[in-house]
Amino acid sequence: MEYKGARYVPLKKGGYGKGSVIIYYNGDAKLVPGYPSIKRLVLLSKVPEYFPDGVSVEEKMNGYNVRTVLVGNELFAVTRGGYLCPYTNARLREEVGEELKDLLKTLPPGSVVAGEVVGTENPYVRVEYPEEPKFGYFIFDIFVREGKGWKQMPVYERHELVKRYGLKSVRLLGTFEPEEAPQKIKEIIDRFDVEGREGVVMKDPNYKREPAKYTGSFTNIGDIEQGMLYPFDEGKDYLFPRIVREMFKVYEERLEGRAFEERALWLGKAILSPSVKAVKAVAEGNPIHEEFTLRFPSEEDLEEYLRYARALGIKISILEKEVEDGWTVVRVRKYKRTPDVIEGMLKSGHTPLD
Numbered sequence: 624m625e626y627k628g629a630r631y632v633p634l635k636k637g638g639y640g641k642g643s644v645i646i647y648y649n650g651d652a653k654l655v656p657g658y659p660s661i662k663r664l665v666l667l668s669k670v671p672e673y674f675p676d677g678v679s680v681e682e683k684m685n686g687y688n689v690r691t692v693l694v695g696n697e698l699f700a701v702t703r704g705g706y707l708c709p710y711t712n713a714r715l716r717e718e719v720g721e722e723l724k725d726l727l728k729t730l731p732p733g734s735v736v737a738g739e740v741v742g743t744e745n746p747y748v749r750v751e752y753p754e755e756p757k758f759g760y761f762i763f764d765i766f767v768r769e770g771k772g773w774k775q776m777p778v779y780e781r782h783e784l785v786k787r788y789g790l791k792s793v794r795l796l797g798t799f800e801p802e803e804a805p806q807k808i809k810e811i812i813d814r815f816d817v818e819g820r821e822g823v824v825m826k827d828p829n830y831k832r833e834p835a836k837y838t839g840s841f842t843n844i845g846d847i848e849q850g851m852l853y854p855f856d857e858g859k860d861y862l863f864p865r866i867v868r869e870m871f872k873v874y875e876e877r878l879e880g881r882a883f884e885e886r887a888l889w890l891g892k893a894i895l896s897p898s899v900k901a902v903k904a905v906a907e908g909n910p911i912h913e914e915f916t917l918r919f920p921s922e923e924d925l926e927e928y929l930r931y932a933r934a935l936g937i938k939i940s941i942l943e944k945e946v947e948d949g950w951t952v953v954r955v956r957k958y959k960r961t962p963d964v965i966e967g968m969l970k971s972g973h974t975p976l977d
Contacts, residue, residue, distance in 0.1 A: 624934065626699075627709075641705075644706075646701075651696075653692055653694045654733070658737055664825070664835045671802060674801060677804075677827075678798065680795075680804075681796060682824075683821050683824045685820075686747075689737070690735050691727070691738070692734070709927040710928045718758065718760070719760055722790050731767060734767050734768045738764075765784070778798075778826055779795075796811055811823060816841040819845075821838055822837055838868065840886070843868045846861055847865050851898040852901055856959045856960050862894070902965055918947075920949075925944075938958040941954070
């Protein structure tokens with residue numbers, strides 16, 4: 624594939640992980656490894672076994688994973704799947720491009736910065752954070768090139784380096800001794816459930832052990848509610864894994880009586896309410912498309928993104944377009960498979976699933 628003079632090859636197989644990519648630009652070539660999958664814990668009581676030397680706890684933000692790297696002295700942003708999304712590249716270069724380039728220049732060539740893009744102005748995951756309501760980049764890992772591989776920078780060293788270059792990190796919520804960690808993390812998760820935040824990632828401060836992640840009920844059940852609005856696009860993948868997380872969370876919390884009934888009602892409504900809403904909408908002839916706003920530094924960047932979307936088979940259309948303070952701002956509609964499936968079921972009366 625190509626992006627603004629760069630040629631790149633997403634690698635679907637091989638030893639560098641899912642989402643790895645080779646980028647060629649300006650006479651230079653770099654291999655960007657895929658971001659490693661993080662194990663998910665469902666029982667906080669197991670934290671001392673995973674992290675017997677203590678654990679640093681960082682906020683897990685609800686956005687999309689983006690790795691940044693220097694190739695031919697230019698900054699490139701890589702999505703989790705190994706693509707150079709033109710929108711993400713344009714926004715990051717415009718917002719924090721120079722700061723990221725300065726940081727990466729202090730590291731060995733081929734080093735990689737990983738972070739979460741959050742906010743409402745993106746094509747993927749739209750969650751508004753008070754820290755960055757529209758578009759922000761929060762760094763959670765730095766992979767330092769070392770020999771033929773990469774080594775993750777220790778937690779505190781990374782936070783200091785990121786701050787030094789005027790960039791943002793995900794929040795470091797504390798470092799805890801093994802015996803106190805389960806209760807401390809539960810208190811954080813309980814607070815996050817009230818505040819509407821996703822969860823935490825637990826790390827050995829020096830990366831001697833693999834990280835682990837944990838999410839609260841707000842995310843487990845809230846994700847189901849969002850996914851079931853498009854049940855034949857996202858519902859299946861969203862549903863069972865999140866039910867399993869909540870199943871073990873309820874067990875560990877020892878919920879009984881009224882508290883258990885409230886949690887069960889919350890879960891059941893998250894499954895049925897949006898999916899029935901989708902059926903009613905299609906039955907009444909109302910569209911159930913995904914709509915969002917994107918902000919491009921230039922018209923050229925918009926056209927680059929539209930070509931990219933077409934190449935990947937993403938069906939979108941531009942509803943509105945205007946120029947605002949030099950930015951090209953568009954209202955985008957993204958088409959889903961769900962309305963067609965529901966319409967077919969309403970006509971035939973049978974399910975295509977079994």
